[in-house]
Amino acid sequence: MNFDRSGADALMEITSRPELVFVRGQGSWLEDHEGKRYLDFIQGWAVNCLGHCPEPVVKALQQQAATLLNPSPAFYNEPSMNLARRITSASCFDRVFFANSGAEANEGAIKLARKWGQLKRNGAYKIITMDHSFHGRTLATMSASGKPGWDRIFAPQVDGFPKADLNDLDSVRALVDDQTVAIMLEPVQGEGGVIPATRDFMQGLRALADEHGLLLIVDEVQTGYGRTGKLFAYELSGVEPDIMTLGKGIGAGVPLAALCAREAVSVFAHGDQGGTYNGNPLMTAAGIAVFDTLTAPGFLDSVQARAQQLSEGLWDLSAKWGMGGERGEGLLRALLLGRDEGPAIVDAARNWAPEGMLLNAPRPNLLRFMPALNVTEQDMDTMLARLDEVIAKVRS
Numbered sequence: 001m002n003f004d005r006s007g008a009d010a011l012m013e014i015t016s017r018p019e020l021v022f023v024r025g026q027g028s029w030l031e032d033h034e035g036k037r038y039l040d041f042i043q044g045w046a047v048n049c050l051g052h053c054p055e056p057v058v059k060a061l062q063q064q065a066a067t068l069l070n071p072s073p074a075f076y077n078e079p080s081m082n083l084a085r086r087i088t089s090a091s092c093f094d095r096v097f098f099a100n101s102g103a104e105a106n107e108g109a110i111k112l113a114r115k116w117g118q119l120k121r122n123g124a125y126k127i128i129t130m131d132h133s134f135h136g137r138t139l140a141t142m143s144a145s146g147k148p149g150w151d152r153i154f155a156p157q158v159d160g161f162p163k164a165d166l167n168d169l170d171s172v173r174a175l176v177d178d179q180t181v182a183i184m185l186e187p188v189q190g191e192g193g194v195i196p197a198t199r200d201f202m203q204g205l206r207a208l209a210d211e212h213g214l215l216l217i218v219d220e221v222q223t224g225y226g227r228t229g230k231l232f233a234y235e236l237s238g239v240e241p242d243i244m245t246l247g248k249g250i251g252a253g254v255p256l257a258a259l260c261a262r263e264a265v266s267v268f269a270h271g272d273q274g275g276t277y278n279g280n281p282l283m284t285a286a287g288i289a290v291f292d293t294l295t296a297p298g299f300l301d302s303v304q305a306r307a308q309q310l311s312e313g314l315w316d317l318s319a320k321w322g323m324g325g326e327r328g329e330g331l332l333r334a335l336l337l338g339r340d341e342g343p344a345i346v347d348a349a350r351n352w353a354p355e356g357m358l359l360n361a362p363r364p365n366l367l368r369f370m371p372a373l374n375v376t377e378q379d380m381d382t383m384l385a386r387l388d389e390v391i392a393k394v395r396s
């Protein structure tokens with residue numbers, strides 16, 4: 001098919017992209033410029049929680065686009081108020097600030113914690129974060145992240161993010177000093193390789209934070225919004241954080257994110273925080289459609305059923321091929337390959353004919369699965385069967 005790719009050279013080169021162009025998507029399936037179909041278990045990196053072009057979101061966008069796009073964040077608009085109320089009603093938080101990306105929400109969390117430190121903790125500003133964590137690609141969120149090498153590119157870093165080890169409470173305690181204001185972590189490290197924080201660790205962090213008067217911040221950009229089978233992953237550990245950030249699934253494919261905080265921590269003064277697109281009715285109207293779909297009776301039960309199906313299927317593959325098992329929460333799972341064949345499997349799956357499959361290997365020795373939360377039982381079976389064939393091909 002004739003397809004104009006000449007504009008590819010006009011895009012800034014920021015990653016290596018395969019030689020294909022996606023033109024449409026529906027549910028768990030994408031279609032490229034030659035009409036080839038792909039079963040998508042990446043979903044924009046856990047962004048499209050309802051699959052491609054979900055009807056409730058498309059409808060909400062169409063309706064809102066024809067009604068009111070953006071009156072400016074200096075005025076109230078109905079969709080943003082209604083979505084904020086839904087989120088506070090379903091969580092332990094009282095206030096929401098809407099942002100446009102996960103990194104921006106995390107920047108807001110960092111600013112809010114530092115502001116709180118100025119007001120309540122004598123100017124304390126340090127936020128303890130975890131080794132191998134991922135919090136975004138702005139300067140401060142890169143500094144907060146524990147990705148190897150990120151302390152050197154774009155040096156100097158933003159100061160004040162000492163790194164502890166996930167699931168090692170003593171390593172966190174050892175870093176607490178007079179200048180510490182908060183502890184920040186992902187309830188399940190996503191980019192780090194799908195490593196859940198244990199229940200004990202989360203409860204230990206809450207107790208440690210209470211003991212020293214620190215804030216507990218959860219970055220739920222990847223784990224929030226049903227991804228783990230609960231609406232928010234912090235519910236899995238039975239602790240209530242002080243600040244939570246949301247992104248990815250909250251917009252199901254449109255740029256929407258949120259900074260959520262308890263009343264006592266919501267200490268921004270007028271002018272401290274803002275942004276021209278923040279809380280615009282177009283994105284928050286989409287967000288309402290997403291929220292109402294996720295919280296409809298039975299939805300999270302079906303996420304848990306698909307998660308169990310995925311987990312069992314991955315254990316079977318692991319046993320058959322002598323791999324290291326699987327781990328994760330809900331529909332955020334990893335297959336531990338036991339060898340560095342992740343990139344080869346990803347390429348072979350994408351190039352599979354006549355239908356391809358999109359998988360992700362955040363580390364060479366594991367595959368990460370982040371399907372649509374409404375993936376069908378049949379599409380899950382198809383993925384598992386095809387993955388078996390792909391592994392056979394790669395191993396042969």
Ligand SMILES: *Cc1c(COP(=O)(O)O)cnc(C)c1O
Nearest residue numbers: 101102103134135136190221222
């Ligand atoms: C993806 C991600 C981010 C960054 O979100 P963007 O929308 O890409 O800025 C931050 N934290 C976590 C845990 C993520 O998975």
